[in-house]
Amino acid sequence: MLRSAAVLLVLCNIAAGEEGTCHPENDEPPSRAHAVTDADQVSLMQIGLRAGRPGSGTPMLGDKDPEDFPSGFLNNLPESIIAGQSLESNAASGRMVESLEKNMCSELTNNVAYFTVEVGIGTPEQTFHLVADTGSDAVIIPDCKCVESGFCEKLSTCFSAGNSTSFGLDIKKSPDKSKLAIMGAKMNYGSGQIQVVVASEHVRVANVKATMKNGVFLMEDRRSLKVHGDFEGILGLGLPHASPLTNNSIDIPAFMDQSGSAKYALCFNEAPKPGALRVGLQQLPNPMTNIGTVHWGLDLQGFSVGNAKMPALFCTPDSKKEGMNSACGAIPDSGTTLLMGPPDHVKKLFEAVCDKWPRCKKAATKFKADKGTAFQTLLYTCESWLKDGGEGIKEIPSIFIHFAGDEGKVQSVELPPWAYVLETTQEVYKVINAKIMGVLPLSAAVDTGKKKKICAASFGAQNYTTAKNGPVWIMGAPLFYANSVAYDIGGKGGKPQIGFQKGPCQMCNETAPTASFVSTGTVKEELSPGDLDRATERPLRHINAIRESSIDMSLPL
Numbered sequence: 001m002l003r004s005a006a007v008l009l010v011l012c013n014i015a016a017g018e019e020g021t022c023h024p025e026n027d028e029p030p031s032r033a034h035a036v037t038d039a040d041q042v043s044l045m046q047i048g049l050r051a052g053r054p055g056s057g058t059p060m061l062g063d064k065d066p067e068d069f070p071s072g073f074l075n076n077l078p079e080s081i082i083a084g085q086s087l088e089s090n091a092a093s094g095r096m097v098e099s100l101e102k103n104m105c106s107e108l109t110n111n112v113a114y115f116t117v118e119v120g121i122g123t124p125e126q127t128f129h130l131v132a133d134t135g136s137d138a139v140i141i142p143d144c145k146c147v148e149s150g151f152c153e154k155l156s157t158c159f160s161a162g163n164s165t166s167f168g169l170d171i172k173k174s175p176d177k178s179k180l181a182i183m184g185a186k187m188n189y190g191s192g193q194i195q196v197v198v199a200s201e202h203v204r205v206a207n208v209k210a211t212m213k214n215g216v217f218l219m220e221d222r223r224s225l226k227v228h229g230d231f232e233g234i235l236g237l238g239l240p241h242a243s244p245l246t247n248n249s250i251d252i253p254a255f256m257d258q259s260g261s262a263k264y265a266l267c268f269n270e271a272p273k274p275g276a277l278r279v280g281l282q283q284l285p286n287p288m289t290n291i292g293t294v295h296w297g298l299d300l301q302g303f304s305v306g307n308a309k310m311p312a313l314f315c316t317p318d319s320k321k322e323g324m325n326s327a328c329g330a331i332p333d334s335g336t337t338l339l340m341g342p343p344d345h346v347k348k349l350f351e352a353v354c355d356k357w358p359r360c361k362k363a364a365t366k367f368k369a370d371k372g373t374a375f376q377t378l379l380y381t382c383e384s385w386l387k388d389g390g391e392g393i394k395e396i397p398s399i400f401i402h403f404a405g406d407e408g409k410v411q412s413v414e415l416p417p418w419a420y421v422l423e424t425t426q427e428v429y430k431v432i433n434a435k436i437m438g439v440l441p442l443s444a445a446v447d448t449g450k451k452k453k454i455c456a457a458s459f460g461a462q463n464y465t466t467a468k469n470g471p472v473w474i475m476g477a478p479l480f481y482a483n484s485v486a487y488d489i490g491g492k493g494g495k496p497q498i499g500f501q502k503g504p505c506q507m508c509n510e511t512a513p514t515a516s517f518v519s520t521g522t523v524k525e526e527l528s529p530g531d532l533d534r535a536t537e538r539p540l541r542h543i544n545a546i547r548e549s550s551i552d553m554s555l556p557l
Contacts, residue, residue, distance in 0.1 A: 104208065104261075104279045105508035107274035107507070108268065110271040110272070114337065115266075117129070121141060121164075121201055122202060128232045129157075132237060133234050133238070134237040134333055134487065135331065138187070138217050138236045139217065140196065142157075142218070145220070146222070164201065166202045166211075167200070168200040169183070169199055169200070170183040185198060189225065194222045195221040197220055198214050199218055200212060208279050209259065213253065215252070236252070236254060237255070237264070237487070238296060239290065239294070239489070240257040254489070261279040263282070263284060264277065264487055265284075265501070267481075268480040269481075273507065274508075275505055276507055276508050278508075284487075284497055284498075286500070287497035288406075290496040291469070294557065295557060296331060297472075298329070298332070299325075299328075299329065299405065300315050300326070300328040300330035301328070303345075303399055304399075306397040310400075312402060314344075315345075325469055327470050328470045328472065329557040330401075330403060330472065330473045331474050332475045333476055334477070339460070339474070340459070341461070341471070341473040342462070342465075343463070350457065350459075354374050357375070358395075359390075376456070379421065383452055383453040383454070393417050393421060394417065396417035401415065403500075406495070411500065413483060413500050419482040419538075420459070422456060423454065424454060425451040455540065458476070467556065469556070481541070486498065486499040504538075
């Protein structure tokens with residue numbers, strides 16, 4: 001989750017003999033030899049700046065090296081670019097939204113560790129599959145120049161600014177007209193830092209469109225980011241902010257805010273079924289007012305096991321200290337694979353689940369084991385008992401999470417065992433003991449070529465403690481498998497709201513769940529018993545990777 005974007009002004013010398021080279025403000029100008037490869041500089045050629053459209057009479061900068069251009073060519077940049085306008089028109093400051101009566105649902109592709117949504121960017125559109133992340137603000141995509149320079153990993157998709165007629169940069173001349181300033185940023189994640197150039201572009205999700213003025217962030221360097229593979233970027237669906245979060249950060253426009261689509265919801269399905277991102281909702285189900293200032297946030301009033309009416313294990317309102325707004329906080333984050341909380345909370349939860357699970361409680365007593373350890377051990381050996389004639393995964397009790405909004409009214413959200421237990425496979429090794437030359441002992445593990453199923457709880461340990469909201473839990477994917485999670489950036493009285501709709505995740509080509517939670521399609525008045533049964537019979541999720549929380553834990557809820 002992105003929560004910090006430090007301003008990085010990229011200055012471009014335009015004095016005679018120095019055209020085409022740019023470097024961050026206060027840094028020493030790079031040498032000519034490093035004009036294209038230095039990690040801390042960005043050249044106009046690297047970011048693919050278009051100085052004009054074909055036929056305009058203005059030269060195209062294209063992919064040429066800065067050395068190939070004549071002295072003084074940057075002095076001829078159009079005033080519309082210098083003033084920070086869109087290269088296509090002045091529409092960058094407006095909104096482009098199609099009718100809500102059109103299809104307002106987009107499939108979410110299950111990539112095991114995260115879900116992606118198809119996003120069209122530019123004119124003509126270049127298509128990306130971006131992580132649908134309610135924990136991030138920004139629209140972030142890789143620049144092809146970043147891939148070509150080796151500062152981004154090899155990707156099958158990247159953005160070519162030179163192929164879009166609507167691409168624009170916020171470029172300004174210095175008072176003496178000796179330099180150009182291009183807006184860039186260093187964006188900090190929990191998993192590392194990326195450097196971006198701030199651009200303006202047309203963005204489309206489903207049938208919702210917006211022109212994002214200084215709202216598309218082109219990755220120019222992601223070598224410090226601990227993310228690997230074909231990661232095409234992020235569609236930030238986080239809480240919009242009216243102003244930058246800190247004095248040295250920049251304003252990050254939110255797509256849903258800019259498009260005028262105030263209400264939207266996400267839900268997940270097991271592969272190969274897609275999840276769904278619905279926009280243009282009429283209203284939220286049982287909305288709770290957001291209490292977060294930086295993130296989408298709720299008052300977390302504890303976890304119970306087996307029944308919503310059981311006492312909460314921790315985070316009870318009476319544990320709130322003086323001067324705090326809540327004992328604990330919660331962030332519903334679609335971009336994180338696990339449920340992440342303090343280690344002591346996770347341990348208490350595992351022990352409580354074991355205590356309510358007869359098989360686990362019996363094993364802990366028999367082997368005189370810690371209940372939390374017994375729970376994890378039984379999950380690890382799930383292949384041995386899932387098909388022994390018992391109830392299978394239904395043996396394990398549900399977990400109930402107690403949320404409240406700013407109003408203080410508590411709502412309990414159920415996580416059935418299929419939602420928080422996942423499975424994977426592990427290679428089976430055979431240990432061979434022998435003696436070399438009949439004397440030297442040898443013990444070796446030999447791969448048998450076989451694999452076994454193992455299970456685990458979708459929980460991870462992290463310490464994220466805030467002054468006003470205490471320990472904060474990151475509520476990742478399991479919450480979105482068990483519920484549709486809805487967001488309203490305007491909410492009642494202009495306050496953002498969050499709501500949960502229990503039941504199966506309706507795909508875009510299926511009927512919308514309820515009359516109060518709909519954007520398109522025929523409306524069902526209520527969930528049928530068959531729907532509820534289907535929700536409880538879903539299979540365990542099989543994963544081979546996780547997407548860790550990328551929250552900047554130095555910031556408040």
